[in-house]
Amino acid sequence: MHADLLFTGGPVLTPGGRTATAVAVTGGRIVAVGHDLGELVGPRTERVDLAGRLLLPGFQDAHVHPVPAGLELTQCDLTGTRTAAETVAAVRAYADAHPEREWITGGGWSMEAFEGGTPTKDLLDAVVPDRPVYLPNRDHHGAWVNSRALELAGITRDTVDPADGRIERDAGGEPSGTLQEGAMQLVGRLTPPATPADRLAALLHAQRHLHALGITAWQDALVGDFLGMDDPAQAYLTAAREGSLTARVVGALWWDRERGAEQIPELVERRAAFGHGRFRAGSVKLMLDGVAETGTAALLDPYLDKCGCATANRGTSFIDAAKLPSYVTELDALGFQCHFHALGDRAVRDALDAVEAARDANGFRDTRPHLAHLQVVHPSDVPRFAALGATANIQPLWAAHEPQMDELTIPFLGTERAAWQYPFGALLRSGARLAAGSDWPVSSPNPLEGIHVAVNRVSPDTAIPRVFLPAERLTLTEALTAYTAGSAYANHLDDTGEIRVGTLADLVVLDRDPFDAPPEEIARTRVDLTYVEGAEVHRSVTA
Numbered sequence: 001m002h003a004d005l006l007f008t009g010g011p012v013l014t015p016g017g018r019t020a021t022a023v024a025v026t027g028g029r030i031v032a033v034g035h036d037l038g039e040l041v042g043p044r045t046e047r048v049d050l051a052g053r054l055l056l057p058g059f060q061d062a063h064v065h066p067v068p069a070g071l072e073l074t075q076c077d078l079t080g081t082r083t084a085a086e087t088v089a090a091v092r093a094y095a096d097a098h099p100e101r102e103w104i105t106g107g108g109w110s111m112e113a114f115e116g117g118t119p120t121k122d123l124l125d126a127v128v129p130d131r132p133v134y135l136p137n138r139d140h141h142g143a144w145v146n147s148r149a150l151e152l153a154g155i156t157r158d159t160v161d162p163a164d165g166r167i168e169r170d171a172g173g174e175p176s177g178t179l180q181e182g183a184m185q186l187v188g189r190l191t192p193p194a195t196p197a198d199r200l201a202a203l204l205h206a207q208r209h210l211h212a213l214g215i216t217a218w219q220d221a222l223v224g225d226f227l228g229m230d231d232p233a234q235a236y237l238t239a240a241r242e243g244s245l246t247a248r249v250v251g252a253l254w255w256d257r258e259r260g261a262e263q264i265p266e267l268v269e270r271r272a273a274f275g276h277g278r279f280r281a282g283s284v285k286l287m288l289d290g291v292a293e294t295g296t297a298a299l300l301d302p303y304l305d306k307c308g309c310a311t312a313n314r315g316t317s318f319i320d321a322a323k324l325p326s327y328v329t330e331l332d333a334l335g336f337q338c339h340f341h342a343l344g345d346r347a348v349r350d351a352l353d354a355v356e357a358a359r360d361a362n363g364f365r366d367t368r369p370h371l372a373h374l375q376v377v378h379p380s381d382v383p384r385f386a387a388l389g390a391t392a393n394i395q396p397l398w399a400a401h402e403p404q405m406d407e408l409t410i411p412f413l414g415t416e417r418a419a420w421q422y423p424f425g426a427l428l429r430s431g432a433r434l435a436a437g438s439d440w441p442v443s444s445p446n447p448l449e450g451i452h453v454a455v456n457r458v459s460p461d462t463a464i465p466r467v468f469l470p471a472e473r474l475t476l477t478e479a480l481t482a483y484t485a486g487s488a489y490a491n492h493l494d495d496t497g498e499i500r501v502g503t504l505a506d507l508v509v510l511d512r513d514p515f516d517a518p519p520e521e522i523a524r525t526r527v528d529l530t531y532v533e534g535a536e537v538h539r540s541v542t543a
Contacts, residue, residue, distance in 0.1 A: 001026060001031070001040070002026075002040055002041065002042025002043075002044070002045055003024035003025060003026050003031065003032070003037070003040040003041065003042070003045050004025055004026050004027065004044070004045065004046065004534060005024070005025040005026075005045070005046050005048070005505070005531075005534050006022065006023070006024050006025070006037060006040060006041060006045050006046070006047050006048070007022060007023045007024075007025075007048045007050055007055050007507075007509075008021065008022045008036065008037065008047065008048070008049060008050065009021060009022075009049045009050040009051050009052065010022065010035075010050055010052075010055065011050075011052075011054055011055070011513055011515075012033065012050075012054075012055045012056075012499055013054060013055065013056040013057070013480065013499060014033060014498070014499050014500060015485070015498050015499075015500060017477070018054075018513075018515065020033045020034055020035065020499075021034075021035050021036070021050075022034055022035055022036055022037040023037075023055060023499060023505075023507070024037050024040045025505040025507075025534045027534075028504060028505055028533035028534045028535070029495075029502060029503065029504055029505055029533075029534075030499060030500065030501055030502065030503050030504075030505050031501060032501065033499060033500060033501060048509065048529070050509065052512075052513060053509055053510055053511060053512060053513065053528060054509070054510045054512070054513040054514065054515070055499070055507060055508070055509055055510075056480065056484065056499070056507070056508055056510070057484040057485070057488075057496065057497050057498055057499055057503075057506060057507065057508070058214060058215065058216030058217065058484070058496065058506035058507055058508050058530065058531070058532070059213070059214045059215045059216065059447040059483045059484060059487075059508060060215065060216065060217040060218060060219075060435075060483065060484065060487035060488050060491060060493070060496070060497065061210070061215055061217075061218040061219070061436075061437045061438055061440070061445060061447070061483075061487065062218070062219050062370065062372070062393045062435040062436060062437040062486075062487040062490045062491065063219060063221045063339075063372045063373075063393055063395065063437030063438070063439050064210075064218045064219070064220065064221060064437055064438055064439065064440050064445060065220065065221060065222055065229075065439070065440060065441060065442075066202075066203060066206035066207065066210065066218065066220065066232075066440070067199055067202050067203050067206065067220070067230070067232035067235055068140075068202075068229050068230075068232075068441060069202075069206050069440050069441035069445070070201070070202030070203060070204075070205040070206035070209075071194055071198065071199070071202040071230070072106050072107055072108060072441055073202075073205065073206075074202070074205075075094075075105050075106030075107075076090070076091060076094040076095075076104055076105065076106030076107070076135060077090075077106055077107075077108055078090055078091070078106065078107060078108040078109040078135065079108035079138065079441065081109060081110070081113065082110060082113060083113050084113045084114050084119065084123070086113075087109050087110075087113055087119075088123050088124075088126070088127055091104065091124065091127055091128065091133070091135070092127035092128070094106070095127065095128045095131070095133075101131070102131065102132075102192060103131065103132050103133070103134060103191050103192055104128055104131055104132070104133040104134070104135070105133075105134050105135070105191055105192075106135055107135045107136035107137065107138075107140070107143070107441075108136075108137070108138050108441060109135060109137050109138060109144065110137070110138050110403075110404070111137055111138065111139075111142075111293055111404055111408060112402070112403035112404045112407060112408065117137075117142075117293055117294065117404075117408050118142075118168045118176065118177075118178040119144045119177060119178060120170075120176050120177040120178070121145060121146050121147050121150065121175070121176065121177030122177070123177075124144065124145070124146035124147075124177065125146050125147050125148075128146055128148075129146075129147075129148070130148065131148060132145070132146065132148040132149035132152055132187075132190070133145060133146040133148070133149055134149055134187050134188060134190075134191050136184065138441075138442055138443070139291050139293070139442050140441070140442060141180065141181055141290050141291045141294060141296065142178055142179065142180045142181070142184065142294060143178070143179045143184040143187065143188065144177060144178055145177055145178075145179060145187050146177065147177075149187045149190075150175050150177075150187070152187075152190055153186045153187045153190060155167060155175050155186055155187070156174075156175070157169070157172075157173045157174050157175065159175070159186075161183060162182040162183050162185075162186070163182070164181055164182030164257065164258075164316065164318055165179065165180050165181035165182030165183030165184065165185075166179075166180040166181065166183055166294075166296075167179055167180075167183050167186075168180065180290075180294050180296065181290050181294070181296055181316065188229075193230055194230045196234060196235070196238070199230055199232060199234070199235040200235045200238055200239060202235070203232065203235045203236065203239055203245075204239065204244060207239075207245070207246065207247055208538075209445070210247065210445060211246070211247070211530045211532075211537045211538040212527060212530070212538045212540070213445060213446050213447060213448075213527055214447060214448075214508035214510075214527040214530050214538075215247070215445065215447065215530075216247060216248065216496070216506040216507075216508070216530065216531075216532050216537075217247055217248035217249065217250075217487075217488070217491055217493055217496060217506065218247060218248075218249055218250075218437075218491075219249070219250040219251075219252060219283065219339070219437070219487075219490065219491055220232060220236070220249060220250070220251050220252060221252050221285055221339065221341075221372065221437075221439070222252065222254055222285055223236075223251035223252055223253050223254060223274070223281055223285075224253060224254025224256070224285075225254070226254055232251075233251060233270070233274050233281070236249060236251060236274070236279040237273075237274055237276055237279065239279070240276040240277035240278055240279040241276055241277065243277075245277060245278050245279055246278075246532050246535075246537050247278065247532065248278045248491070248493055248496070248506075248532075249278060249279045249280075250280060250281070250282060250283055250491045250492070250493075251274060251279065251280070251281035251282075251283065252281075252283040252284060252285035252337075252339040253267050253270055253271065253281050253283065253284050253285065254285050255267075255284055255285060255286045255287070255319070255327075257287060257318045257319050260323065260327070261323075261326065261327055261330060264327075264330055264331065264334070267284060267331075267336070268334060271336070282335070282336065282337055282492065283336065283337040283338070283339045284331055284336045284337070284338055284339065285339045285341065286319060286324070286327070286328070286338060286339070286340050286341070286351075287318055287319075287340075287341040288317060288318060288319055288324075288340055288341055288342050288347040288350055288351060289315055289316055289317060289318060289341070289342065289343055289344050289346070289347035290315065290316050290318075290343070291343055292343060292344065292375055292376070292408075292409045292412070292413065293404055293408040293409055295313050295315060295412065296315055296316045297315045297343040297344035297347065297375065297376065298314065298315040298316060298317045298343075298344040298345075298346040298347040298350070299314050299315045299344045299345055299346050299376065299417075300314070300344075300345050300346045300349070300378060301314070301417075302314050303315070303412045303413070304411065304412050304413070304414050305412075306411065308411075308414065314346065315344050315346065315347075317346070317347065317350065321346075321350045321353075324350055324351075324353075324354045325353060325354045325356075325357035325358070326357075327354070328354035328355060328357065328358045328369075329354075329357050329358040329361045329362065331358075332358035332361075332362050332365055332367050332369075333358075333361070333362050333365075335365070335367065336367065337367050337368050337369060337370070337492070338351075338354070338355070338358075338367070338369040338370075339369075339370055339372065339393075340369070340370070340371045340372065341372055341373060342371045342372065342373060342374065343373045343374070343375045343376065344375065344376050345376045345377060345378040345381070345417070345420065348371060348374060348376070348377050348378070348381055349378065349381055351369075351371050351390075352371070352381055352384045352385070352388060352390060355369050355388045355390050356384075356388055359388055359389075364389060368389070368391060368489065368490060368492060369388075369389075369390050369391070370390065370391035370392070370393040370435060370490045371385075371390055371391070371392060371393060372393040372395070372437065372439075373393075373395060373398075373439075374392055374393070374394060374422065374423070374427075375398070375421055375422060376413065376417055376420050376421055377420055377423050377426075377427075378420065379420065379423075379426075382423060382426050382427055382430050382432075383430045383431070385427060385430065385431075385432035385433075386430055386431035386432045386433075390432075391432070391433045391434070391435050391486070391489065391490050392424075392427045392432045392433070392434050392435070393434075393435045393436070393437060393490060394422065394424055394427075394434055394435070394436050394437075394454070394482065395436070395437055395438060395439050395442075395443065395450070396422075396424070396436060396450040396451070396453045396454035396479070397438065397443045397444060397449060397450050397453050397459070398422065398443065399421070399422035399424065399453055399454070399457055399468055399469070399472065400453050400457060400458055400459040400462065400464075400468045401458070401459075401462065401464040401466050401468050402459060402462065402464065405468070406464070419469060421468075421469065422468075422469070422472060423469075423472050424454060424472050424473075424474055425471055425472040425473060425474060426471075426472060428474065428478060433486055433489060434474075434478070434481070434482040434486045435482060435486040435487040435489065435490040436450060436454070436479070436482040436483045436486060436487055437487065438450060447483045448514075448522060448523055448525045448526075448527075449523050450479075450483070451476070451479040451480060451483060451522055452519075452522040452523035454473070454474045454478075454479040454482070455473060455474055455475065455476050455479050455519045455522060456473065456519055456520060456522070457469060457470060457472065457473050458520075460522075460523030461523075476514060476515060476519065476522065484497045484498070485497040485498050504533050505531055505533055505534040506531065506532050506533065507529075507530075507531040508527055508529070508530050508531075509527070509528045509529035509530075509543070510525050510526070510527060510528060511525060511526045511527070511528045511540070511542065511543075512525055526540065526542075527540065528540045528542065528543035529543050
């Protein structure tokens with residue numbers, strides 16, 4: 001049998017390390033791994049000379065939002081701004097360039113650019129006084145709005161905070177222009193929805209970008225309607241049916257936190273309706289808490305104030321912890337994977353308690369629950385991941401010193417809890433399985449940047465070279481495994497994530513071998529070629 005595709009001139013990253021220099025592919029699957037493999041060359045064999053570049057399994061993102069990310073790229077994109085002045089100037093420039101837009105939407109601004117992480121409506125009113133503005137921040141747990149948007153939503157000093165959110169107010173009690181968590185929806189629900197064509201175009205744009213980064217599969221962490229974000233399900237289904245979905249995608253169906261178990265039959269129906277081709281929706285997203293920077297991540301003990309004294313705030317639990325175990329047990333019994341948003345140590349414990357209840361009731365079913373974000377993990381809960389078969393879904397880019405960490409997080413956690421953040425090394429040493437993702441558009445979807453931080457615990461573009469909790473660093477092999485085999489496991493894509501005979505040929509060729517360079521240079525690595533099932537889906541201009 002002749003190979004359709006033959007890679008030679010290694011190195012090749014296999015489960016045993018860089019133990020091979022050649023890989024042969026036939027019919028979309030790997031048929032041989034070894035050296036040379038010249039005996040498999042036929043008249044129609046396509047040959048790729050690696051020339052010392054590393055061949056590895058395709059990256060998989062275990063927690064990402066491609067459709068909202070793709071939409072934001074076509075709107076007022078603030079992800080490149082760093083200061084308040086830059087951010088306001090970008091909003092002005094976008095508004096001036098798009099006088100036809102009824103609303104100014106987009107997002108991606110950085111909290112550290114503004115005092116206390118909460119920009120005011122006055123800044124927006126000065127540049128867009130006549131049209132409503134709605135701009136979620138980088139982590140999408142808060143939104144910046146102008147006076148016109150507040151007026152249209154009917155938000156005044158008398159408006160009561162929703163149970164799952166907060167309206168930031170000035171000293172006089174007037175809404176100041178930032179809406180946190182569930183309060184975002186007060187304005188977000190008024191923004192013009194994207195059309196089906198817009199959502200499909202956003203998906204395909206995002207897919208091209210992710211393929212260019214070597215990503216061949218992902219788990220969309222929010223398939224449903226939430227805080228004004230459009231449900232991407234139909235876009236995925238359309239792309240799958242048309243054959244334009246080249247990635248493998250697992251959809252995590254949104255758990256409506258304002259409802260209870262009565263929604264489970266609807267989730268079963270959606271799972272059946274959305275399975276087609278390379279898209280399936282067998283996971284359920286349960287968002288347990290918020291984020292530490294706004295004091296909404298759920299903590300076991302109170303946040304501190306600026307003086308280091310305990311406050312009355314322990315964060316927000318969006319799903320009743322007393323009811324969560326029964327929800328998870330029922331979902332698990334129906335074969336759903338539970339995908340938890342769990343940032344604070346109380347949310348992490350609540351998720352693990354719910355998984356434990358499901359294991360006790362149903363036995364160890366192959367549902368592969370995973371907990372995403374894991375910013376603060378109590379040390380006593382670290383070994384529970386392995387014991388319960390719960391995957392730790394890490395977002396490595398966040399595990400570094402930066403202003404949002406040093407100014408808006410560490411002072412309000414205190415020294416002890418700050419040392420419990422993003423315990424990648426401790427989790428791995430305890431026997432936990434690691435998967436990895438980006439949460440794009442919250443942060444860059446580039447796996448190599450995430451791997452850089454996982455290995456170095458320093459951001460690749462930082463002005464703060466201090467290592468963040470060095471004991472929690474991973475090796476390059478461990479970090480690569482999390483982004484490949486680990487995420488493949490979380491995605492139930494068991495015939496991907498490794499280079500071995502029989503697996504699907506979802507493969508990436510880098511522009512170098514990062515093992516041969518210092519770890520401080522990992523982020524300089526680029527992707528030359530990306531393949532899905534042996535078909536080329538990306539080629540860099542320098543490949």
